[in-house]
Amino acid sequence: MYVSFNPYRTLGMNNVRYIKPESMFQHIDEVKQAEYVLFPEYWQVNTIFYGLKKKIFPSISTYHLGHTKVEMTRVLQATFSENVPFTLIRANTTLNREEILDTFSFPFIAKDIRNSMGRGVYFIRHENDFSKYCETHEVLYVQEYLPIEKDMRIVYVGDQVIESYWRVNEQHEYLTNVSQGGIILYDHVPLKAIQLVEEIARVLNINHAGFDVAEVDGHFYIFEFNVFFGNTGLRNPHYHQYISDYLMKEGSVLRPAN
CATH class of the missing domain: 3.30.470.20 (ATP-grasp fold, B domain)
Incomplete structure (x- = not known):
């Protein structure tokens, strides 16, 4: 038996028991008995994988590395550096903002570290654009414009x-x-x-x-x-x-x- 925490992603699969994520602890015995646990939410992952020792899908590395742009970019910079646009990830400090402006020419791209579907992507044309981005971001994720x-x-x-x-x-x-x-x-x-x-x-x-x-x-x-x-x-x-x-x-x- 598989336990799924996401009915949309496992629609049509056989031998799947759907459990609402917020009800996990009320059904903990079923989770323990499952052959695989499918599509847990991120807050469940460590408990299920490390605590209950269950096999999960997607894999633990998929969850951890895909959680934020920071995680995925850093691992790609270390393993496939030639295939990553030039990117700086910095805490939002005065010195780091100065470093970014000294490093990048306009225009460049700034991003939220967690977002999707094209949301949280900022086209930085000039210093005023960058200042506005900095006002609302603790982590500065800045990338060359391709x-x-x-x-x-x-x-x-x-x-x-x-x-x-x-x-x-x-x-x-x-x-x-x-x-x-x-x-x-x-x-x-x-x-x-x-x-x-x-x-x-x-x-x-x-x-x-x-x-x-x-x-x-x-x-x-x-x-x-x-x-x-x-x-x-x-x-x-x-x-x-x-x-x-x-x-x-x-x-x-x-x-x-x-």
Whole structure:
């Protein structure tokens, strides 16, 4: 039996018992008996994985590394540095603000460390824009601006890429998200971009994420990956089957230590 804390993500899967996240402790025996615990909320993850020693999906590294842009960017800077746009992550201090302004030329991009769907992305054209950003952010996440009109969403589930497409938005200066007006095109997603995502997922033990990838002069950059990606661009209606097949493979999911 599987226990799921997210009915939308496991819709159509067999042998799944749905439990509301807030009711976990009222059903703790069922959680303990489950073969896998699927899609817990982030506040549940450490208790289920480290405390109850349960196998979870997505993997523990997917949750931890995908929790904020800070976590994912730092690990990518350490492992795939050539595929990360130049980025500074700093506490919001006077010295650090000065360092950023001395380092970056306008325009550049600033971001919330937790957000999705194109929200929390700021196009910094001049110093006044940056000052406004600093007024509301304790952590400064600043990235070089890449002049692109489209990027790729590459979806990795289990141990494989299950979908890839371009997101094009000619009406926006710096966002291609479908939620921000981006148009989905499925033609000619570069194989090398797909292979890069596959390599990153394997190295970092990520098994459920939508990767945002840009191409500039034939070079590929990872903006971020979203653990709970939207399903708008998935052409295969049997998304849950990829999860079921993956979970059935012996030893595929990272096991807790005994």
